[in-house]
Amino acid sequence: MMSLLRVENLRTYFDTRAGVMKAVDGVDLEVREGRTLGIVGESGSGKSVTALSIMRLIEKPGRILPDSHIFFEGNDLAAIPERELESLRGNRISMVFQEPMTSLNPVYTVGDQIIEAIRLHRRVSVQQARDRAVELLRLVGIPSPERRVDAFPHQMSGGMRQRVMIAMALACEPKLLIADEPTTALDVTIQAQILELLRQLRDELSMAVVLITHDLGVVAEMCDDVAVMYAGQVVERGPVESIFSDPQHPYTEALLRSIPLLGMTKAEPLTVIPGMVPSALHWPTGCRFVARCKNALDRCHREPPPLARSGSGYAACWLRESIPEGSQHGAAHR
Numbered sequence: 291m292m293s294l295l296r297v298e299n300l301r302t303y304f305d306t307r308a309g310v311m312k313a314v315d316g317v318d319l320e321v322r323e324g325r326t327l328g329i330v331g332e333s334g335s336g337k338s339v340t341a342l343s344i345m346r347l348i349e350k351p352g353r354i355l356p357d358s359h360i361f362f363e364g365n366d367l368a369a370i371p372e373r374e375l376e377s378l379r380g381n382r383i384s385m386v387f388q389e390p391m392t393s394l395n396p397v398y399t400v401g402d403q404i405i406e407a408i409r410l411h412r413r414v415s416v417q418q419a420r421d422r423a424v425e426l427l428r429l430v431g432i433p434s435p436e437r438r439v440d441a442f443p444h445q446m447s448g449g450m451r452q453r454v455m456i457a458m459a460l461a462c463e464p465k466l467l468i469a470d471e472p473t474t475a476l477d478v479t480i481q482a483q484i485l486e487l488l489r490q491l492r493d494e495l496s497m498a499v500v501l502i503t504h505d506l507g508v509v510a511e512m513c514d515d516v517a518v519m520y521a522g523q524v525v526e527r528g529p530v531e532s533i534f535s536d537p538q539h540p541y542t543e544a545l546l547r548s549i550p551l552l553g554m555t556k557a558e559p560l561t562v563i564p565g566m567v568p569s570a571l572h573w574p575t576g577c578r579f580v581a582r583c584k585n586a587l588d589r590c591h592r593e594p595p596p597l598a599r600s601g602s603g604y605a606a607c608w609l610r611e612s613i614p615e616g617s618q619h620g621a622a623h624r
């Protein structure tokens with residue numbers, strides 16, 4: 291299947307008083323046409339900075355380093371001029387953020403904001419754009435869209451506002467929708483409805499989706515592929531099914547153990563991963579997971595493992611590297 295987005299060696303640093311925060315430090319990703327990629331990882335692992343970098347929405351003191359590549363429809367988004375990006379952003383690629391109240395303007399009606407999003411990229415009349423806005427509100431499941439188009443954001447519930455944000459993001463039928471924790475601010479029932487809506491829209495509009503979440507349950511339900519981030523890097527990526535059934539990286543294994551599995555009773559304690567994520571100011575020299583890995587080898591302390599073919603995907607782990615060909619369970623546990 292064709293790849294729609296390919297991120298190679300993405301590095302996004304922030305120059306702070308305390309030093310250089312290497313928030314994203316060599317990320318590799320791939321999103322295939324019409325497919326959904328989940329990006330998971332603990333808080334601070336660099337998921338949001340990765341998404342913002344893809345959209346080139348990184349502001350000072352942040353910077354994307356020169357040898358980063360973001361290939362999308364024949365362009366390298368890391369290198370093209372801002373003016374060209376503006377024609378892609380909100381058009382070919384759109385983004386939905388965590389908290390709709392901060393991305394919707396409180397002084398304009400939701401209709402006006404959708405109309406603006408449409409007219410930024412399409413030569414249509416205000417009336418045509420308004421008709422399209424109503425249609426979009428209907429598409430995202432807002433009742434009485436002809437009336438709600440004239441509502442202000444504060445007159446809507448959190449779930450409805452998130453639907454409006456999705457409508458805006460879809461205004462120009464993007465090929466890629468990036469959703470950064472789109473349901474975190476919502477209560478559980480509404481979360482499920484919004485995820486269901488995203489799934490439905492993805493299928494109807496045949497767009498690709500990047501879904502950022504810290505919830506592996508959401509990944510299992512929504513995604514085709516998954517990229518696991520740790521300390522500013524992708525430590526494992528590949529098809530969801532194979533990663534869930536046969537994780538290659540010890541961090542992925544630990545993450546999977548930390549979620550309640552289907553059929554598990556509430557009383558069973560969840561595993562928490564002992565230890566702390568290292569600081570983005572001072573990443574360890576070798577593998578960044580080394581301090582939390584039970585099976586670390588000497589080499590893991592010294593050399594960073596590359597993201598290499600492993601299982602049905604890719605993993606960055608020396609333990610896997612040292613498994614002889616043909617053996618499923620070898621050196622990793624020696």
Ligand SMILES: Nc1ncnc2c1ncn2[C@@H]1O[C@H](COP(=O)(O)OP(=O)(O)OP(=O)(O)O)[C@@H](O)[C@H]1O
Nearest residue numbers: 304306311313332333334335336337338339340570
């Ligand atoms: N504007 C900024 N200035 C300095 N550091 C920043 C800035 N934005 C992000 N960072 C740093 O980048 C790192 C990665 O942050 P990011 O928000 O991408 O993590 P995340 O995985 O999305 O976490 P969360 O799940 O909490 O959103 C963090 O250490 C954060 O402090």
